[in-house]
Amino acid sequence: MPRSYLPVYHAKAKCLLFIGGMLFIYLLDNLSVSKYIGYAIYTFLIKPMLWIALTVIIRVLPASRPKSPLKLRENIYHWAFILAAINLIISMAGGLIDGFGKSPYSHTFTGILLNVLMVGSMLTGREAARDFIVNHLTQQERFSVFITISLLTTMLGYPVYRFTALKSGEDALKFIAQYVAPDFSQNLLATFLAFLGGWMPSLLYMG
16 A cells, blocks of 8 residues: 555544444444443443543544634634534424423432433534544545435434334335434534534534
């Protein structure tokens, strides 16, 4: 292999490694590992540690610079926050119309801290991986790359049983329209934000 292609080869290999890391955590979730080692230990200890380890590995590696000029980076942060606020307002408006469901999460102080650790570590690890992958796979606006990464992160957000429960084309169409399409849109925007400004804008938006 020509030496000029070695950096590209190594970058793609690292991208595959981090995709494999996310798939590994996804596999652990769907193999019901928590049944064997305890739900609390897996959910609030092992799983956050895996996401934190993935984040640390990504952050110690040489980073690929985001594609927006440095002087525009702060504007991207502002837009990420504004878009997140708009998304949240729309969701709340939908809740006012259709009604709010009961939260399945603990509302105690300890429960909130544990859930912040669990969700925060996952979001940070995923957005760090998104940033690394998109900015190492392309140096230009290639929407084929954006769409592929966005589809991957969208699909990893659903447990396997959500797919196996689809018994007909109508079920699949409803599932795509109600869940996959909105989540894919969010992930596509997060991927573009990561391409422009790195992992912090996408984390701000998705968080």
